[in-house]
Amino acid sequence: MRISTVGLSILFASGALLGAGPEAKPVIAKGTFRSKNLTMDVQSAMAFHGEGLMDKEKKGMLLVVVSNARFVSSVFADYYDRRRAIDRLKDDDTGIVTFEFEPDGKYRGYSFYFASGNGCGYCGGGDVAKVKLSGGRLTGTLKATDEDSDRALDITLDVPVMSDDHGPALPADGGDPVRAYMAYHAALVKRDAAGVKAVLSDNSLKSYERFEKKKEVDRYLDGLAKEHPVKSVRVVRGFAKPDTAVLLIEGESPYSKLSGEALLFKQRGAWRVDDELTEVKLQ
Numbered sequence: 001m002r003i004s005t006v007g008l009s010i011l012f013a014s015g016a017l018l019g020a021g022p023e024a025k026p027v028i029a030k031g032t033f034r035s036k037n038l039t040m041d042v043q044s045a046m047a048f049h050g051e052g053l054m055d056k057e058k059k060g061m062l063l064v065v066v067s068n069a070r071f072v073s074s075v076f077a078d079y080y081d082r083r084r085a086i087d088r089l090k091d092d093d094t095g096i097v098t099f100e101f102e103p104d105g106k107y108r109g110y111s112f113y114f115a116s117g118n119g120c121g122y123c124g125g126g127d128v129a130k131v132k133l134s135g136g137r138l139t140g141t142l143k144a145t146d147e148d149s150d151r152a153l154d155i156t157l158d159v160p161v162m163s164d165d166h167g168p169a170l171p172a173d174g175g176d177p178v179r180a181y182m183a184y185h186a187a188l189v190k191r192d193a194a195g196v197k198a199v200l201s202d203n204s205l206k207s208y209e210r211f212e213k214k215k216e217v218d219r220y221l222d223g224l225a226k227e228h229p230v231k232s233v234r235v236v237r238g239f240a241k242p243d244t245a246v247l248l249i250e251g252e253s254p255y256s257k258l259s260g261e262a263l264l265f266k267q268r269g270a271w272r273v274d275d276e277l278t279e280v281k282l283q
Contacts, residue, residue: 009047027073029066031142031155038114040095042155044071047138048082048162049071053100053111054122061108062101064138066155069094077162080239080261081247084277099142105133107142120149128153136161167241177245177264178235180271189230193217196224201265201274227276229258245271250281257281 012128029045045066052058065071065086080098081083083098090096090113097112109124131140143154170177182198187195197208211220238247252258260278264271 027160027180028156028158031153033066033095033112033153033155035112035114035120035149035151036251037088038095039120040066040068040097042066042116043068045157045159046071046073046076046082046086046162047159048076049103049164050081050083053109054124060103062105062133062138062161064099064101064102064157064159065096066099066157067094067096069096073160073162078166078246078263080166080248081277082162084260084279088277090204099129101129101131101133101138105131105138107131120151123149131157133161135179146197162255166239166246167244168239170238170245170247174235174238174247175240177238177240177271180234180264181247181249181262181273182233185228185233188221188224188228191218191221193221196221199270199273201272202267204274206270226278227260227278229253229278242266249276249278 012102027045028044031042033040033042045064047062047064049060050063052061053063065083069089071086076082076085077097084097095112095114096112099110100108102108107129109122110128111120111122113119126144128144129140129142131138131142137158137160139158140156142157145152145198174181184196184199185186186192187199197205200208208220212219229249231252231254233249233251236248236250238245240246243266245266247262247264248260249262250257250259257280258278259281260276262273263275265274266272
């Protein structure tokens with residue numbers, strides 16, 4: 001990570017996954033996480049349920065992400081796999097540390113990566129957390145000093161746990177959200193710029209139009225295709241609220257099998273694709 005020895009710079013951004021605005025109740029996340037010569041000043045936190053950090057077979061674990069970036073949890077709420085959406089934001093200036101708890105709030109461990117030789121796939125145990133889970137909020141402190149690894153943390157948390165409700169399951173045929181997504185798939189495979197544009201959400205359409213003005217639509221479509229299983233795709237299942245739908249997908253790219261999710265919004269009277277996140281599917 002491109003970070004000075006006095007600490008990570010605070011990241012302010014206006015992209016789709018970072019935002020600014022009031023929460024229902026202020027999210028308190030402050031303190032520091034130091035590893036070797038790098039210190040991350042904590043500016044925000046999010047809490048949600050997901051797969052275990054080390055044991056992915058463990059479902060419904062409580063994960064708390066802290067960062068020097070100012071995340072707004074509502075921006076991530078519609079994603080099915082919030083950790084996958086957050087991990088996409090890691091870069092030279094954005095530090096992310098993920099803490100794992102049992103569903104009842106019992107501390108288990110944490111994971112982070114700042115730079116080559118400065119990270120931990122899973123550091124567990126120890127008397128680190130003095131937290132309680134009550135009323136849908138996790139409050140308390142995370143404190144520890146490990147001289148052997150040259151690592152120390154002192155973080156105060158008061159964060160709401162995101163709801164797991166993504167709406168009712170879609171019908172067997174997927175309904176209108178799946179039809180909109182498959183229209184997107186067909187247009188992207190053909191590199192049909194007009195067809196892709198017709199099913200993009202308002203936010204994605206702004207990005208498209210920026211490339212369009214620079215006469216770089218092909219480059220924009222190439223970027224979409226990198227996340228998309230262009231050889232074949234199927235919707236495994238999906239959920240929808242009145243204006244938001246999330247589809248869990250599997251498929252193939254020219255190089256590997258993929259799995260992930262697509263996020264759609266109902267705008268201007270129709271379902272439109274807002275985002276797609278995929279990763280290589282492990283056999």
